[in-house]
Amino acid sequence: MSPQEFFDSWYEREYYRTPGPVAAVQDLLSIDRIDEIISDSELPPTSLTMAKSGQGLPAEEYTFANGVIDRGSVLDNFRNGATIVLPQLHFADGKLYTFCLALEREFGARIQTNIYLTPSNAHGFGIHYDDHDVFVIQVSGSKKWEIYGNREQLPFKGEGFRRERDDVGELRESFTLNPGECLYVPRGMAHRAPNEGDEVSLHITVGIIVQTWAEFMLEAVAEASLRIPEMRHSLPRTLYFNEGERAANEAIFRSLVDQLRDKANFEATLSVFGSNFIMDQGTRVRGALNTLAAGIAADDRFRVREGILYSMELEGEEPQVTLAGSAITLKPDLAPQLAERLAAGNLAISDFSVEDAEDLRDTVETLVAFGLLERA
Structure with missing residues (x-):
């Protein structure tokens, strides 16, 4: 499909699975490259995590006392069914980094990769949704995917899934993602991905770290506040505890909202956001x-x-x-x-x-x- 069709019909709305394998996937990553990273690269504490049976493994099960990754324990846990997770691997791998950079202009958002290497007949995480949109790129092995319901509203950043609060809805569809195939899952859509078959599964999760209109408007308020002297005043002493002053305090609030409406500057806010996006x-x-x-x-x-x-x-x-x-x-x-x-x-x-x-x-x-x- 064309990029325009994707943005018009699928982005932030519905999951999409490619109808067949994409050959270029094999150029991005391999199990041999993961083996090289684990055996030969520097592995600080944040470079690797592990999960098993739907839960993250405690760090002490695969690190030394000083927090450094214990490579032997990592492989031993993997042998016993734990998923190896390499967060933000694009910062250490040139191919993945170039791939992420190529997507950032298309989405107007930061792009990141997390890598999941899962043993056969195992799964890393239970049913959940993410607070950012993802592309899942199956490199080798196969993953069974289960797609459930959508949140009522798109989640904000940090508004993650909580089992005791969020209803995942009914199972909508299950399918197997095979090598070379890709899947798009919008933020807020619940899913689960156990392994399929006897092969080790390697997949790349490409995260789209968007900024929302809410963040843009907050910056607009901050920028306009510099030109509204009343915004510098402290909150009234009567704000919380004096019901008799509530109407007067609300009138101040409404006056400030009116001034923000008049003085908020789209171009100035865009300049700040654009410069920060480029420099970051x-x-x-x-x-x-x-x-x-x-x-x-x-x-x-x-x-x-x-x-x-x-x-x-x-x-x-x-x-x-x-x-x-x-x-x-x-x-x-x-x-x-x-x-x-x-x-x-x-x-x-x-x-x-x-x-x-x-x-x-x-x-x-x-x-x-x-x-x-x-x-x-």
């Missing part, structure tokens, strides 16, 4: 060290790295380019030329005509260092 994106700098070590000649051509977000601010005394991890101030004569070359997708130092050649070189090298540019 992780950097992707593969190849940058080699480029900087070899040196950059005037005619060496560079391209904008795929999936990297940036924005240009050309107004004001100090134009700047904002990208992951940094905001770089630009000379006034360089800024419009750089904006034009970045929009075109490629550049070389020799493309520019500026007064300060040293500043130009420093800017290009900085954009390489922070991952916006790579060799064409």
Whole structure:
């Protein structure tokens, strides 16, 4: 299906399962890569968790006393039916990281991966729903999926599933997700995924960490409050305990709401959200060290790295380019030329005509260092 069809008909509404395997899944991850990570990588306490029979395992069952992961205990628990979970593995794996970056512009949201390696005939977690939308990508083995009901409202971030409070509804459908197949599950839809068959199951859960209109409106209120002096006053001493002052206090509240309506600024709020979203994106700098070590000649051509977000601010005394991890101030004569070359997708130092050649070189090298540019 087209992306537009997905967003119009399925996103935040209904689960969707691909009608067949997608060959490119096999390029993302493998059990051999998981074996390499567990055996050869640094494993700090937050890099791995485990679950069995629908419950998380206590950390002391697979860590040393100092909290460091005990690799032998991890594999021994896995042998005895526990699922290995590798949270946020995209930060340690270049292929997964590039994959996440490619999705962030499409969704306007942070994208993360959690990896689940489940022994045969076992399952990691019981029936639950997530507070974020997910794509499930089955890499190897098979998983039986059970889809239950939807929450009445989409959950907010942190509004997780609680067995004693939430009704999962009736079982709607069960099916087997086979290698190469993908599944989309919107946040708030209850599900369960026991293993199927005698093979170990490896799947990637891609989490879409959205921001909501509620968060945007809270930022708008905070931004507008800077221009409403009355918002700086303390709450009245009579607010909680004096019923006779309730009407007067409500009148103050209504007055402030009216002022917020008049002074809330969409563009200012969008600027804050947009800059934060770009700067919070992780950097992707593969190849940058080699480029900087070899040196950059005037005619060496560079391209904008795929999936990297940036924005240009050309107004004001100090134009700047904002990208992951940094905001770089630009000379006034360089800024419009750089904006034009970045929009075109490629550049070389020799493309520019500026007064300060040293500043130009420093800017290009900085954009390489922070991952916006790579060799064409």
